[in-house]
Amino acid sequence: MTTSLPRPQRRAPAAVAVLLTGAVLCALAVVATYLLAVQTYTGQALENQGLDATYGAEKHPAAFSLLGFVGSPPLILGALAAVILLGALTRSRSTGRRRVRYGVAGAAVAALSIATTEVLKSTLPRPDLDLYGTGLPLHNSFPSGHTTVAAGIGLGLLLAAPPVLRALLAAPVVFVTALVAAATIVTGWHRVSDTIGAALIAATYFFLAATLTGLPERTTPATHHHSHAPAHLPSPWPPHPTRPHPRPTRQATPTPYTPY
Template structure:
């Protein structure tokens, strides 16, 4: 008869299991830093575009292939019936009275919504875009690389396109989030019309229009970062412009509208301009829609209103005993 034990032999009694520390969520990158990073990316893209299209043989060749000079006269005005409307668009947009009225509208909307400082920043954004575009055109040399369809005259970047882009984004500083989403698609379409007009009229090359959009977006991100650093409401995450899914839906509307425009307007436009100019216009429109939609989505939760003064709380000091 074997004598056994009712207790387990050689088995350790399980003790309390060590608790694992809960994983801490990664802190979100502040909006100001994201805007600064976006501005630096825009400036880097602007520099690379200038380096590629202005300073290299393939870039100059592509500019000439998309928008070749006329066979007679050597000008870059495209052989199309849209030259007249293009010149009319540029003449209208270039009027100082119209530009002053639009900048006044930015200030007025900002003042009515209690966002006068963002309105002033928006006006400065447009003026800065025009000045910087002119300075870059004057300072950036365009070498003669022996390309028959290219000249040494530098027109990079386009001041008209930079001003149109900056003007659209200046309104984004003073409008609420829901209004920004409604303005994104028609505003980007308006910038595309100005860019197309500069190319059709022979004022600018494709790279000039692309550089104008990049310059306007980079300056907007820099201005928005300055306003966020000043302490505008919404920078701490208050949803001023709707949920993230609403912002994504608004950003996705741009490419959908562009696709619709390609289906509806594309055939008529293709019949009016040469294939190279058509490609240049469509690519410029797509880049404009994507960049404007991206920056509007980036500031979707910020209304750029001045922070409310803190209310004094109850006193926590010693009370007088009577």
Template sequence: MRSWNVRTTSTTSPLRYVVGAFCSIAVLIVIYLFSVRTLAGQTMDQLAFDGAEFGRRSVTPFTQQVLDALPMVSVIAGVVITGILTAVRRNLRTLIVAVGSAVGAVLTTQVLKGWLLTRPDLGVDGYAGNSFPSGHTTVAAASALAVFLVSSPRTRWLTALAGTSFALIAGVSTLANGWHRPSDVIAALLVVAVWGCAGGVALTVWRGDDPTTMKAPPAAGARIQLRILVPFLVVAVSAFLVTYFQAFGSTPGPPIAYIGGVSAIIAAGFTVALTATRLFSRLP
């Protein structure tokens, strides 16, 4: 029987998670500066928001139910699943880190949206208030993060896939229901990614010097995530280019911007999931 226990030294270093956190923060800043602080970014975001009228007509009853139930469902599901996994694996330290990371992500979003970040009035018609990042998406993604951190290395790709799908349903629903813009949802995913990396740092430091660590089996799960990611990424980039060059023309095409926004949200979610799967593949 093949053993997956391998002796490591470099894999226990928190450096990979520190780098991941700084990369997530850098991308978050870039998205904020472009989508919220520039005329082109606000225009494109608003076009996607206006194009969501199609989503509101087609799936509003479903999205409204999702949004109404999301906070409670996310918290209950996160608590129950993480509690079960912790009881089975008997790892209280991981539970503490997982809960702390999830709570930190939710609080960070509220501080950013309510206190630190502003949306200047650049003359773009539409909702002028700051909604960056999305609180609903953060709650869903943070709950998924808690489950991800307490799961075993062999099943992390699956929990990342399921948790990301849950968070994306919430994020796309906020766009379709006219609550948030695409950049708000992507920003929420990045906030959770930062705190996920912080949790990785805490786990590598807190667990001490283990002589061995379990390496996950070959990354079939990562390949599945990549196959989902690529087509949505292609659509998102294509729609972004079309919307960018048409944003100030006579036919901006809100539906194209909406499709691009949804694709960008999904692509961002699975990029985070794929990165997390690889970063945490060797962490017990």
């Protein structure tokens, strides 16, 4: 009799370490971007120069329309539902199970990224470092909400998608995120550091979710180890000694009596 037992899938500790390191580095990069670009005179001056050179929503109507589309609440909710649905409709090649947890994790990446951005934007200060001479705190635009929506939903799709589809979606996700980030800059809605911080926030949650859900996934069916058991198992007790059977004695056939 042959039995097939699925071998449990275990990731190498190095894979987990890489994902956790990526999350920590992205989180630290968010802090560094804010401190250098927002809390220093040089950072604010450089970004304001670039902002003044490209400002003007009336010069870029397509960019303004794109931002209105990306920031639409129905679009955001529909995208979150699509991420969950993508995970629920696909199956793992290694286990054959539906990838619901990947869809839920992908939606969580987008939702947590957007929520974190809104909290930071409303709480982080942006001091006036003698650039305008008011001495009063300025309106903080760090990080960019629209860029966070694009990056968070895009990375959520990559997390929910199976490995083959993930490779095909990677380039479009990067392109759309960069396009939305550029639109926020040319319309004067955000500075460069705002878009960088937004992308890093989404990347932080992506790495954390990838660690919890078990990325990278196996792309081949799990190997099975086979147990071959004989049909008739030997008895664990030693056999009893047997006596040799006595050889049957041949009886002589009586000779019939013949009278003389």
